[in-house]
Amino acid sequence: MIKGDSPQSLRAPGSESGAGCDETNQVFLSFDIGEKRVGVAWGDSEVKIASPYGVLLMDETILDEIKKLIDKFKPTALIVGLPRNSKGEETKQSQYVRDFATKLETFGLPIVFQDESLTSVIAEDMLSNKQRSNKYNNGKIDASAASIILSDYLEANFG
Numbered sequence: 001m002i003k004g005d006s007p008q009s010l011r012a013p014g015s016e017s018g019a020g021c022d023e024t025n026q027v028f029l030s031f032d033i034g035e036k037r038v039g040v041a042w043g044d045s046e047v048k049i050a051s052p053y054g055v056l057l058m059d060e061t062i063l064d065e066i067k068k069l070i071d072k073f074k075p076t077a078l079i080v081g082l083p084r085n086s087k088g089e090e091t092k093q094s095q096y097v098r099d100f101a102t103k104l105e106t107f108g109l110p111i112v113f114q115d116e117s118l119t120s121v122i123a124e125d126m127l128s129n130k131q132r133s134n135k136y137n138n139g140k141i142d143a144s145a146a147s148i149i150l151s152d153y154l155e156a157n158f159g
Contacts, residue, residue, distance in 0.1 A: 025045055026045040026077070027042065028042065028045075028079050029053075029069055029073055029078050030078075031066075031078065031079070032081045032143075032146040033096070034142060036058055037055050037142050038055065038057075039052070039142025039144070039147075040055065040143060041144075042150070043151070043154060045158045048158055049151075049154075050150035052146065063103060077110040078104055078111045079149060080113055081113075081145065081146065082094055082115060084115060114152055
């Protein structure tokens with residue numbers, strides 16, 4: 001089930017989907033989907049802190065790798081960054097993300113799109129300020145971008 005384009009509160013009890021949380025705490029996985037890599041972050045509604053987890057290569061094993069993450073974190077929902085242009089309109093990349101998100105439906109979890117405008121730019125800026133030697137890589141940018149996407153979702157839905 002794919003939720004709408006705007007952030008929504010997901011208040012379903014954990015027992016409904018077998019998720020590893022109760023009504024007061026929900027766990028989320030967030031994805032920054034690209035054509036070569038997928039940045040991953042996780043967080044929960046109680047602590048409200050999104051943490052970069054890592055990066056997955058966009059190859060034939062991607063769904064198996066995401067399944068492993070779902071088994072590990074037992075999320076209530078999957079938060080997917082949806083790119084838009086500077087006018088707020090969807091782009092070719094937006095359609096690529098939507099097409100990939102339909103594959104995530106096989107896991108039986110709600111999928112929520114979260115605006116990801118400029119998250120990669122913000123993540124790269126944060127990393128370059130943190131690691132002045134510029135030894136960060138694109139994977140760290142992707143994971144940090146997924147973290148920003150999830151932070152935005154948590155802030156909008158759980159204050």
